[in-house]
Amino acid sequence: MSRHIISILLENEAGALSRVAGLFSARGYNIEMLTVAPTHDATLSRMTLVTSGTEAIIEQINKQLNKLVDVVTLVDLTEGQHIERELVMIKISTEGLDCDQVHSIVTGHGADVVDESEETCVVELLGNSQKIDALIASMEPLSIKEVVRSGVSGIKRGADFLTI
Amino acid sequence: MELTGAEIITRFLKDEGVEYVFGYPGGAVLHIYDALYRQSDVKHVLTRHEQGAVHAADGYARSNGKPGVVLVTSGPGATNAVTGIATAYMDSIPMVVITGQVPTPLIGNDAFQEVDTVGITRSCVKHNFLVTDINSLVCTLKKAFTIATTGRPGPVVVDVPKDVTGFSTNYSYLESVEIRSYTQRYDPPAEQIKAAVEMVMESERPILYTGGGVILGNASIELTEFARMARIPVTNTSMGLGGYPATDPQFVGMLGMHGNYEANMAMHNTDLLIAVGARFDDRVTGNIEKFCPQARIIHIDVDPSSISKNVQVDLPIVGCVKEVLADMINLLQQSGGVDRERFNRWWSDIEEWRTEDCLSYDNGGGVIHPQYVLQQLYEVTHGDAYVVSDVGQHQMFAAQYYKFDQPRRWINSGGLGTMGFGLPAAMGAQFAHPDATVCTVTGDGSIQMNIQELATCKQFGLPIKVINLNNGYLGMVRQWQEFFYERRYSEVTLQAQDQPNFVKLAESYGHVGMQIVNPDDVRPALEEAMAMKERLVFMDFVTNPEENVYPMVPAGAGLNEMILV
Ligand SMILES: Cc1ncc(C[n+]2csc(CCOP(=O)(O)OP(=O)(O)O)c2C)c(N)n1
Numbered sequence: 001m002s003r004h005i006i007s008i009l010l011e012n013e014a015g016a017l018s019r020v021a022g023l024f025s026a027r028g029y030n031i032e033m034l035t036v037a038p039t040h041d042a043t044l045s046r047m048t049l050v051t052s053g054t055e056a057i058i059e060q061i062n063k064q065l066n067k068l069v070d071v072v073t074l075v076d077l078t079e080g081q082h083i084e085r086e087l088v089m090i091k092i093s094t095e096g097l098d099c100d101q102v103h104s105i106v107t108g109h110g111a112d113v114v115d116e117s118e119e120t121c122v123v124e125l126l127g128n129s130q131k132i133d134a135l136i137a138s139m140e141p142l143s144i145k146e147v148v149r150s151g152v153s154g155i156k157r158g159a160d161f162l163t164i
Numbered sequence: 165m166e167l168t169g170a171e172i173i174t175r176f177l178k179d180e181g182v183e184y185v186f187g188y189p190g191g192a193v194l195h196i197y198d199a200l201y202r203q204s205d206v207k208h209v210l211t212r213h214e215q216g217a218v219h220a221a222d223g224y225a226r227s228n229g230k231p232g233v234v235l236v237t238s239g240p241g242a243t244n245a246v247t248g249i250a251t252a253y254m255d256s257i258p259m260v261v262i263t264g265q266v267p268t269p270l271i272g273n274d275a276f277q278e279v280d281t282v283g284i285t286r287s288c289v290k291h292n293f294l295v296t297d298i299n300s301l302v303c304t305l306k307k308a309f310t311i312a313t314t315g316r317p318g319p320v321v322v323d324v325p326k327d328v329t330g331f332s333t334n335y336s337y338l339e340s341v342e343i344r345s346y347t348q349r350y351d352p353p354a355e356q357i358k359a360a361v362e363m364v365m366e367s368e369r370p371i372l373y374t375g376g377g378v379i380l381g382n383a384s385i386e387l388t389e390f391a392r393m394a395r396i397p398v399t400n401t402s403m404g405l406g407g408y409p410a411t412d413p414q415f416v417g418m419l420g421m422h423g424n425y426e427a428n429m430a431m432h433n434t435d436l437l438i439a440v441g442a443r444f445d446d447r448v449t450g451n452i453e454k455f456c457p458q459a460r461i462i463h464i465d466v467d468p469s470s471i472s473k474n475v476q477v478d479l480p481i482v483g484c485v486k487e488v489l490a491d492m493i494n495l496l497q498q499s500g501g502v503d504r505e506r507f508n509r510w511w512s513d514i515e516e517w518r519t520e521d522c523l524s525y526d527n528g529g530g531v532i533h534p535q536y537v538l539q540q541l542y543e544v545t546h547g548d549a550y551v552v553s554d555v556g557q558h559q560m561f562a563a564q565y566y567k568f569d570q571p572r573r574w575i576n577s578g579g580l581g582t583m584g585f586g587l588p589a590a591m592g593a594q595f596a597h598p599d600a601t602v603c604t605v606t607g608d609g610s611i612q613m614n615i616q617e618l619a620t621c622k623q624f625g626l627p628i629k630v631i632n633l634n635n636g637y638l639g640m641v642r643q644w645q646e647f648f649y650e651r652r653y654s655e656v657t658l659q660a661q662d663q664p665n666f667v668k669l670a671e672s673y674g675h676v677g678m679q680i681v682n683p684d685d686v687r688p689a690l691e692e693a694m695a696m697k698e699r700l701v702f703m704d705f706v707t708n709p710e711e712n713v714y715p716m717v718p719a720g721a722g723l724n725e726m727i728l729v
Contacts, residue, residue, distance in 0.1 A: 011345055014294070015282060026287045056472065063469035069291040069311060072345040164344060 001052050003032075005077040005084060005154050007162060008047040008065065012038060016070040020047065023068065029053065029061055033086075033151035044072065044164070048153050050129075072164050081157040087150040088132045089114070090123045093143040102142065109135045120145065128152075165336070169298050169329035170195035171202075173262065176305050178205040179337040182233050184224065184595055185209070186217040188244075190237025191277060192264025195329040209595065209624065212616035214241050216588035218248020219614070222257050223592025226575045227550055229382065231258040231312050232592065238264040239277030242323075243284065247582060249319050250288035254579025255403060256380055258317035260308045267327035268296055281323045290318030298331040306341040314348040316467040317380055350466070352483040352491050359479055360438070360462050361495045365502060367436035367460075369510045370396045373419065373448075376403030376578065377441015377465060377485050384408065384571045386489035387440065393493065394502045397514055399427040401442050402559075403578040406568035411547075416514060417523075420448040421717050422560040425522035425726055426514055428717065431456055432724035433513065439463045441485045444474040445579070454722030464488050522715045522728055523564055531708040532683050534558060534633045537690075538565035541603065541631060544690040549601040549629075550575065550593045554586030554610030557639040558631075560713045562605040584613025587630065591617060594626045601629065601694065608634040608658050611666075618673035621700050629693050630670075630702040635709050636660060643712050648719075670702030679704045 010016045017036055024031050033050040051061060058076070065071050077084070094102065094116075102121065106113055111125035125135050129152060136147060156162065167175060173196055177185065186209045189197045200208050211217040214236045221232025232252075236245050242263045252259045266275040282294050291311050293304045301324070308320040364370060378387050384407045391398050391414055398408040399419040408415055417424030419431055428450075431437070437459040442448070449455045452474060461477040463470075464485050471480040481488055496502065525535045538561050541549075551566050553559040553576040568574045575593060577585040590604035611632055621628055638656040645653050667677030676699050680689045686705070693701040715726045 015286075018283070019286060022286050056476065060469065060473060063471075066347075067467070067469050069343070069346050 001054060003050065003052045003078065004058050005082070005152055006049045006051065006062070006065065006074055007077050007154055008049065008074040009039075009072040009162060009164060010036070010045045010047050011070040011072060012043050012045045013070055016045065017047075019068050019070055020049070020065065023064055024051075027060075027064065029057065033149075035151040035153055048151070050152050073162060075156065075162050077154045077156060080160070082154050083157060084128050084152050084154040085126060086129055086132050086152045087124070087126050088135065089148045090136065090139055090144060091120055091146040092123070092139065093119055093145055094121050095119050095143075097142060105138050109138065111135055165334065166332050167335040168195065168199070168332050169301055169324065170199035172301050172333070172335050173305070173324070173329065174199045174203050174206055175335060176302060176337065177233065178203070180305075180309055182206055185233045185235050186211060186220040186224070186592070187235030188214050188217055188237065188241060190241050190264060192238035192266060192326045193235060193241075193329070195326065196235060196262075196264070208235070209591075209620065211588065211591075211620045213614060214244035215248050215584065216591075216614050216617045216620065218245050218259075218261065219251065219585050219588035220592040220595070221259055222248060222252045223552060223575055223589030224596045225252075225257050225259055225592070226589070227572050227593035228596040229572070231260055231309060234259065234261040236261070236263055237277065238266055238281070239279050242279055242281040246284060246288065249285055249321065251577050251580045251582045251585060252319040253288045253290065255376060255577065256317050257319065258313045259319040260312050261319060261321045263321060263323045265294065265323045265325040268325045269327070271325065281321065285321045288319075289321050292321035292323065294323045295328055296325065298328050298333045301328065302335065302338055303341060306338040307343055310341055310343065310348070311346060316470075349484065350482045352487045353481060354491070356479060356481045357488060357491045358495060360481060361492055361499065363436055363460060363462060363479065364394055364396070364438070364496070365499070368507070369434050369513075370394070370436040370438060370507070371430050371434040372396050372398045372438045372440060373401070373431065373442055374398060374404045374407050374440040375401040375442025378404055378407035379571045381441055381466065381485040382571070383441070383486035383489055386486055386493065388412075390489050390493050390496070393496060395504060395507050395511075396438070397430055397511075399423070399430065401445070401448055401578070402563050402576060404442060405563060405574040406571045409569040410567035411569055418563055419723070421450070422564065422713050422715065423717075425520045425715055425728065426517035428723035428726055429517045430514055432722065434459045437461045439465075439477070440489070441465060443470045446474070449474065450717045450723045451720050454724075520728065525714070525729065527683075529708065530683065532680065532686060532705055534561045534635070534705075534707045534711055535565050536683065537631065537633060537686055537705050537707070538562055538605070540687045540690055542566045544687065544694055545601050545603070549573070549603050550590070550597060552576070552586050552590035552593055552602065552604045554604070554606040555581045555583045555640075556607045556610055557635070557643065557711070557713050558605050558607045558610075558633040561633070583610040586610060587628070588614050588617045590628045591620060591624075591626055594628055595624075603629040603631055605631045605633065607639060608632060608636065608663060609638045615669070618670065618675060618700070618702075622674040625698070626700060627696070627698055628700050630700065632666060632702065632704045633707050634666070634704050635707045635711065636663075637709060639711070640713070642710070646710070646712070666702060666704040670700070675700040675702055677702045677704070679706065681706045
């Protein structure tokens with residue numbers, strides 16, 4: 001079992017997202033994360049999907065996705081050099097907390113405090129999933145109220161494009 | 165030319181060369197039915213249930229290769245069609261299903277007869293569309309036909325809201341349409357094909373295992389030539405029967421759960437499995453751990469996702485089976501062909517397995533054995549009928565005992581196993597081949613799932629021969645209960661006193677009914693029925709109640725572990 005990031009150019013059509021999601025549930029593949037948003041070309045959406053499975057399953061996932069009529073093209077980013085980014089926002093209760101302790105965790109992870117109220121603050125971090133997992137882990141002892149992760153987005157490095 | 169959406173649909177179907185639409189009217193498709201009424205190019209077949217319409221379109225497509233076309237209304241019309249659509253999907257049958265939908269402004273409001281057709285059918289179609297703009301109607305219809313008929317074929321649903329069928333716009337036919345996200349074809353990969361031919365030349369015990377893809381891809385001529393040239397034995401899946409002539413000595417029969425002993429033994433002992441347009445279904449492989457333990461595997465298929473799905477293959481070849489086989493024939497010719505003596509030992513092994521005579525059965529006891537009916541049907545029709553099956557023991561008997569020498573003559577719901585498929589699919593085959601002998605082989609359970617279509621047969625004068633193998637049981641389920649549940653026959657008995665009188669039933673629909681009880685009457689009755697060229701004859705054969713289908717690979721066993729009789 002290994003983790004794969006599959007990046008997909010999808011027709012920007014009603015229902016395209018549910019075709020992908022439906023494929024995963026119908027065939028029992030797991031989706032760990034899924035993000036989708038329009039691109040500079042209004043007819044296309046870019047979807048990033050994090051999944052895991054044996055090599056055979058990943059091969060099937062790729063083939064089955066390719067078979068969907070709304071999928072224009074796709075790439076398994078984890079097969080090559082790539083950048084992956086995820087945004088997290090963590091809201092904690094600051095009641096009875098030592099502000100210095102919070103700040104040292106935040107700066108230690110390269111995160112920012114983007115909102116502060118009397119009882120709460122929101123910490124934000126952009127990075128790969130490991131960094132985000134690490135931040136969440138070190139904030140665990142504090143009183144976490146909400147964790148909002150954007151899900152991974154990714155792109156290949158260098159002059160290698162996912163285009164049509 | 166300014167036309168309404170409804171007129172565009174009928175006009176487009178005509179321009180697309182569609183001869184028949186199988187359907188059932190309702191509120192959301194009233195405009196379309198009005199447009200149908202006002203033209204005479206496209207003929208509409210009114211079935212008595214939407215499921216019947218879809219199976220009829222399916223039988224039409226399977227028997228002649230053209231896409232089947234269906235028209236049903238929204239809501240219950242669409243949901244009734246779903247079983248038929250799923251049946252076509254599992255067997256990769258080209259089909260376009262036009263469903264009515266509530267008017268666009270009402271979508272999502274739980275309007276009268278509204279269902280989310282696109283959502284409901286998503287997982288059992290090759291693709292589907294909701295047309296919300298009259299100006300995209302023609303383009304969408306063209307895309308639907310293109311997607312349904314190219315690559316690995318399949319059903320496509322086009323959901324059209326009622327208001328769209330009422331709006332008007334300019335119409336002109338589209339000869340072709342570009343779908344950037346859809347790969348219609350793959351060029352045969354020369355390297356792999358070369359490697360495949362080399363593997364054949366090196367092998368000692370090769371076998372061709374071929375499926376529905378050979379039929380769908382019109383590749384039986386190439387398959388036959390290739391197999392004969394290389395002297396390789398051929399086995400077919402139930403979907404692939406007729407892809408290779410069953411009377412040819414190189415044919416070793418169907419494989420799989422109820423396949424021939426020699427076919428399954430050859431599969432188990434082969435050192436080179438050449439899979440062509442087949443998908444390693446679990447009914448074929450038996451226990452996957454024990455499948456073809458000594459073989460290297462070549463898999464030729466038009467659908468990349470079929471390859472290495474259930475079984476890891478050594479040499480994948482993605483391409484149209486017809487083209488790939490043609491290339492392999494050429495290469496084999498150029499390289500001087502396979503040494504004819506090379507497979508002598510292999511063939512003598514196969515002849516040895518053949519002596520088991522695995523399809524022999526006890527024909528005594530003064531009762532009609534279903535195997536005997538099929539053998540007689542084969543002889544009386546000179547092997548030249550379209551045989552459309554329902555689902556159950558009778559389906560397996562038909563596959564085993566009727567020898568199909570040509571493609572598209574054997575029609576059955578292989579993937580989904582849909583009871584109720586037989587009669588309506590036979591109607592479709594009869595529409596496609598009005599002068600041919602079309603038989604449906606069915607059981608007392610299956611026939612009652614779409615028996616209402618006898619009325620459609622009357623209306624259109626379809627002279628189908630219904631071969632009802634009436635064993636008083638849901639026989640296939642009973643067989644499993646006998647073998648694996650110590651004969652606890654749970655809800656599988658169709659008691660004689662509770663059954664309809666099939667003869668009178670047929671007569672009340674305006675057909676000829678016959679009941680055959682005595683084995684000696686089987687052949688004369690079949691001859692009499694076949695002579696009634698213009699009439700539907702419902703033949704109710706009262707058969708041995710507890711007949712079992714043999715041979716059989718029990719669940720969890722390997723193909724070499726068959727139960728013979
Ligand atoms: C729609 C549907 N429901 C249930 C089944 C499960 N099933 C498979 S075979 C069978 C019995 C079929 O009985 P019959 O048509 O009388 O044929 P026989 O096996 O007796 O030849 C059943 C219930 C099915 N295949 N399709």
